[in-house]
Amino acid sequence: MTVTSSQSAKVTLPADDQILITREFDAPKHLIYKAWTTPELVRRWWSGKRGHVTLAEIDLRVGGTWRYVMVANQGFEVGFHGEYRELVPDERIVSTEVFEGFPDAASLNTLTLTENDGRTTLEILVQHESKEHRDGHINSGMEGGMQESMDLLEEVARSLR
Amino acid sequence: MGIYFSAMARAATTADAFNAVAEPRRRQILDALAGGERPVNALVRELGLGQPQVSKHLRVLREVGVVDVRDHGRQRLYRLNGQALKPIHDWIKPYERSWSERFDELDAVLEDLKQKEEGDHDRDL
Numbered sequence: 001m002t003v004t005s006s007q008s009a010k011v012t013l014p015a016d017d018q019i020l021i022t023r024e025f026d027a028p029k030h031l032i033y034k035a036w037t038t039p040e041l042v043r044r045w046w047s048g049k050r051g052h053v054t055l056a057e058i059d060l061r062v063g064g065t066w067r068y069v070m071v072a073n074q075g076f077e078v079g080f081h082g083e084y085r086e087l088v089p090d091e092r093i094v095s096t097e098v099f100e101g102f103p104d105a106a107s108l109n110t111l112t113l114t115e116n117d118g119r120t121t122l123e124i125l126v127q128h129e130s131k132e133h134r135d136g137h138i139n140s141g142m143e144g145g146m147q148e149s150m151d152l153l154e155e156v157a158r159s160l161r
Numbered sequence: 162m163g164i165y166f167s168a169m170a171r172a173a174t175t176a177d178a179f180n181a182v183a184e185p186r187r188r189q190i191l192d193a194l195a196g197g198e199r200p201v202n203a204l205v206r207e208l209g210l211g212q213p214q215v216s217k218h219l220r221v222l223r224e225v226g227v228v229d230v231r232d233h234g235r236q237r238l239y240r241l242n243g244q245a246l247k248p249i250h251d252w253i254k255p256y257e258r259s260w261s262e263r264f265d266e267l268d269a270v271l272e273d274l275k276q277k278e279e280g281d282h283d284r285d286l
Contacts, residue, residue, distance in 0.1 A: 008257065008258075008261045009257055009260035009261045009263075009264055010257070011253050011256060011257040011260065013253070015185070016183065016185070019256075021260055023260070023261075023264050025264075025267070025268065025271060026268075026271075027268075027271040027272075027274070027275060031271050031274045031275060031278070032267075032271065034274060035267055035270045035271055035274060041270050041274075044266065044269075044270050045263060045264075045266035045267040045269070045270050046263060046266075047263075047266075048259055048260075048262035048263035048265070048266055049262045049265075049266070050259065050262065131183070138252065138253060138256045139252075140256075
């Protein structure tokens with residue numbers, strides 16, 4: 001088995017209401033598209049190391065919806081859903097995304113896959129309606145850590161009883 | 162009262178790096194300075210803004226330490242101080258890390274798909 005170069009995602013903020021995520025993969029674009037749009041495969045990677053995916057539903061057509069739910073290692077559940085707006089097989093997916101914890105803050109995400117010599121650059125441009133929503137989205141990355149602290153606090157409180 | 166409010170408004174725009182870079186023009190200035198040290202008139206040319214406007218933005222950026230200035234002969238040269246942008250970097254980091262972890266798992270899935278495809282190809286030959 002070849003060792004893939006594990007590397008960091010790069011996150012930049014091109015505008016007040018945008019987030020851009022970039023990463024290069026040692027794989028052709030059609031396989032990334034497949035891993036991105038096949039529920040059984042999404043289950044294997046979408047939660048990262050933060051928990052496990054309990055639901056991955058994908059109705060892959062323009063106007064079709066998707067919904068992913070994961071149970072984080074700390075025990076709480078997080079759900080995301082959205083609607084496909086544009087699909088170019090192996091190249092581009094435009095979809096909405098709603099974090100079910102903040103249902104008012106939908107973003108429009110554009111995934112672009114560009115292949116070069118068998119390697120693929122993946123870009124996700126996340127377009128929010130406002131800077132506040134964009135900032136809230138980034139802070140949601142802190143949720144795991146915050147939940148951990150709350151759990152610790154609970155333990156401490158229990159030991160004091 | 163008026164003085165109090167203007168002091169508050171000033172504090173709001175200059176309080177920290179987040180506020181300083183919230184203005185698109187100021188981000189353009191930082192992008193330009195990322196290419197190297199420059200005098201004001203070079204920034205004026207690059208951004209196509211008036212000098213008073215550029216100077217105003219530079220003042221805000223200097224107050225939060227994102228931009229440093231030094232005298233060089235008769236010119237004042239401005240440069241980027243990346244260290245002052247660290248709070249923004251720290252803020253994004255957990256988000257970046259969660260995507261990195263997710264992509265590491267995706268690498269493993271892709272490796273499986275690649276091997277499966279090669280296997281199928283070998284059978285076809």
